[in-house]
Amino acid sequence: MAQFLILLKPPRENFLETITEREQNLATEHFYYYKELLNRKILFLAGRTDDAEMGIGIMTAENEKEMAKIVNADPAVMGNMFTATIKPFSVALLDKE
Secondary structure: OEEEEEEEEOOOOOHHHHOOHHHHHHHHHHHHHHHHHHHOOOEEEEEEOOOOOOEEEEEEEOOHHHHHHHHHOOHHHHOOOOEEEEEEEOOOOOOOO
16 A cells, blocks of 8 residues: 555635635535544544644555545545645654554
C-alpha cells in the first residue's frame, strides 16, 4: 500500500468566521466520511490548523488513481468547499505511544 498526504484548502482565508450553513453541513459530512475512512484503515491521521487555513490527511491506497477516487468522494470536495491536493508521502518516524 502506498501512502499519501492530502492537503485540503477552504474557499477563503477567513473561513471559520464566515462559514455558511451549507458549508457547515458539508464540514459535518466530511468529518463523518473521514471517520469512516479511519474505521476502514484507509485514513491514518487527519486534522487542521487552528485557524482552519488548511487541513491534512495521511491515507493509504493501492496507487494515486485509487487515492484520487477516495479523495474526490469526500462530500466537502464534491461540494466544492475544499480543494484537495494529493502528494505521495512516506512516514519516516512515528511515536506509537
